Amino acid sequence: MTRPSREDAWSLLAAYTLSQPLRRHALSVEASMRHLARSAGVTDPEEVTTWGLVGLLHDFDYERFPTEADHVWRGMEILREKGWPEEIVLAIGGHAFYTGIPRETRMAKALLAADELTGFAGACALVRPSKKIADVPVESVVKRLKEKAFARTVDRATVAKGVEEWGTALPELVALLLASQVPIAERLGLAGSPAADLPDAPCPPLPDAS
Numbered sequence: 647m648t649r650p651s652r653e654d655a656w657s658l659l660a661a662y663t664l665s666q667p668l669r670r671h672a673l674s675v676e677a678s679m680r681h682l683a684r685s686a687g688v689t690d691p692e693e694v695t696t697w698g699l700v701g702l703l704h705d706f707d708y709e710r711f712p713t714e715a716d717h718v719w720r721g722m723e724i725l726r727e728k729g730w731p732e733e734i735v736l737a738i739g740g741h742a743f744y745t746g747i748p749r750e751t752r753m754a755k756a757l758l759a760a761d762e763l764t765g766f767a768g769a770c771a772l773v774r775p776s777k778k779i780a781d782v783p784v785e786s787v788v789k790r791l792k793e794k795a796f797a798r799t800v801d802r803a804t805v806a807k808g809v810e811e812w813g814t815a816l817p818e819l820v821a822l823l824l825a826s827q828v829p830i831a832e833r834l835g836l837a838g839s840p841a842a843d844l845p846d847a848p849c850p851p852l853p854d855a856s
Contacts, residue, residue: 649692650730655699656849658728659706668709669844670834671765674827675701677852678760679753681826682812686752697753698852700737704757718742743804749811759808762800764823766790769797771836779827779836787820829853 659672679701683694707721718739725735737754739747741761749755770787771779790796791805809816827836833850835841844850 650699650734652695652699652702652852653849655702657847658724659702660846662706662724663709665709666841666843668705670841672702672705673830673844673850673852674764674768674834675704675757675760677701677826677830678764678823679756680852681822682756682760683753685822686756696731696734697756700734700753700757701760703734704738704741704761714742714744718745743807755808755811755813758804759812759819760823761808762804763808763819764827766797766800766805767820767823767827768834768836769800776838777836778838779824779831779834782824784817784820784824787824788817791816 659669663669663672676698680694680698683697688694688697703721703725705717705721707724708717711717711720718741722735722739725738726732733751733753736747737749737751737757739745740749740754741757749758767782767787768779770790771777771782774781791802794802809819812819827834830853831837832839833841833844
């Protein structure tokens with residue numbers, strides 16, 4: 647294929663992922679990836695989009711293939727069959743430790759840094775009285791990471807490894823991820839009210855601010 651578009655990625659995600667929470671997770675990680683790209687000095691809009699596509703598609707196969715024997719592997723296989731660039735395929739494969747795929751690019755390291763921690767930040771927003779991610783202090787996210795009973799499905803070891811590989815202090819990374827979610831908070835259900843369903847088509851626009 648020619649350079650894949652965001653519309654291509656959304657069509658693929660929608661075809662394999664019917665779950666609205668999983669679609670929202672994909673959208674949230676896309677926003678995180680775009681924000682991390684810019685924070686890392688990426689200025690080419692097409693490259694920022696590519697980082698975003700990695701976030702959008704990192705779990706697109708999970709609903710159909712949720713086990714370690716299949717998840718990520720099947721997604722990589724599908725992407726290769728469709729002619730997606732290998733840099734995208736490998737970045738997606740590297741976010742699962744069990745694949746053994748090294749995260750050699752800044753983009754691949756960003757996905758590890760963004761995936762678990764983006765979802766955790768959203769969980770922190772939902773327990774606030776306002777249920778708004780714009781109201782979540784960085785310190786609150788850092789503190790709750792130490793509470794093992796809170797959002798217990800979030801793997802703290804993966805979060806720590808992501809912070810290490812991204813190469814900044816945890817509060818700095820948290821601040822970047824929180825900021826990335828604010829422009830799309832309504833679509834994520836993090837603006838004080840439940841989110842509307844994300845459609846199969848058209849591809850939902852993403853504000854440049856993210």
